[in-house]
Amino acid sequence: MASPSDGTTKTVTIRDVAAAADVSIGTASKALNGRGRMRVETRDRVLAAAERLGFRPNPLAQGLLAGRTYTVGLVTGDSFGRFSIPVMLGAEDALGAGQISVFMCDTRDDPIRERHYVERLLARRVEGIIVTGRRTEPRPGIGRDLPVPVVYAMTQSTDDSDVSIIPDDEGGGALAARHLMATGRTRIGHVTGPQRFEAARRRAQGMTTALASAGLSPAGEILYGQWSEEWGRQGADVLLHESPDVDAIFCGSDQIARGVAETLRERGRRVPEDVALVGFDNWEPMALGCRPPLTTVDMNLGEIGRLAARHLLDAIAGDPAPGGLTIVPASLVLRESTRRATP
Template structure:
């Protein structure tokens, strides 16, 4: 082919209209990811060149999604939210699991970059900040971090608001008539621990109260929830409310309270966190818990990524509020 390659040349090679070629190359209109990719591939084969200021609009219609969550407990709801948003914008998702291994994550990102993805969603399995994705050997890809934020404030991250959740947990217990409140926690060094406790302590101060016992730090397992609750009961302080920083701890605490002959929630009300269905709904007493709104985190992350891809940069951390789901482990007292 001689001379300058035109949109009509690309349209004929891709067997589509000139209007479709324009939409595909400018990332506008409602086109399928397949059609968009075919047009872009034909344009590259023919050597079609756009004005250099518009060249950044060439898109593949593919989004890379890298998860660190091996079990899928956190990643799957976020993936659902992200895919719904990306699918509506005619983007397809390439999903990989790094299993929390930085080297494997890097390998997956290199492979997805080689496939020409337009951007990356990086999903964490915990809320602790993580190092940003290294892009030294890659073309600069738009990246949004979900659940686990980047520790670079210039990056774009979407997380849940654990501080507000901690405060809401205490206010809910107080609204249920509880005043002697204890806390059972996982490891002290986790950011989720520190933030939920920060909110809980603030709400206690505002109510003119103090925790009935020192915070019981341990692990995130049900066995620790049981042990910690037994220790609290042995103190004979008369605790009537327990805030557990995840649902496993809450389930263990409820088991221990029943073992001590106490009724939940009549004698002691219990609040958990994470709203994991297989834990909160499977015992004799269902657990009041906080939902991290992971689907919404996925949706908002995808929207921000599409925005960045289209040339509208975003920086900093966006917090999504957690939702309190009230069940049988708490009950309002007249």
């Protein structure tokens, strides 16, 4: 415990500063905040006293008067998992710069805990709430007619009038497909997660559309399955059986891509010489540990968080964005798995 013999440390109030500078409390406040008019000498005396005593205004008192708390709540159901963390960091980045502190709440995807936390945040008079999740599936909002603005990031409210910010799954799929075509591939397969996930469907859609506009169609069926390596291994087997001449595989996640890479290696297909491989997520431990390192789509989650925070700040400042969906473009991270074969 870094605390000394507790009790010796009494917090310094403006009262102490005023006494030390031999002025009234009001004058001390004005001096510290640069308001009002007074002799430079007086102002300096107050500032010096504050410095000397280590005065730090109590934000509770300030907030009480101003009716502001300079805090926001961050609610996640993802247990701060792989997806919501980058979002959180981006949000904290944007908020922290504005001197706003963040209360964190993990709901463990339990609606009861969620309501409980929202209640608590409102009781604490947060000025806004960011809700993050691990899927882009629409979900019920955290409440109607809340007294503060709410932004959904990396998740989406079923209510169209809410502000939701999600990654561009479709654009990411298109990006992957166009990149593969640009490296000369034409027989491109797709192994991805469960079809019930909107993210999986949109990624597939983006890929299919991009191929179509070049007069191509996917190699074999779109293979929907699980978000796991195990499924990647199985899916690659199915694909190789159905379309033995496949020369590229776009995977719905980096985990799936790793499974696919493993099967390819075991079946004697070289990556990238025989089959190019693109993943999704840019989950670095996975993408870099892959053999070879994985070209993958990055959803720019940090940007999603930053954008969510900015929307929230605007709304708090009284300039709310119109409700609806904001889609953050994805980008492609190039690594070995799609290197063009040196001719």
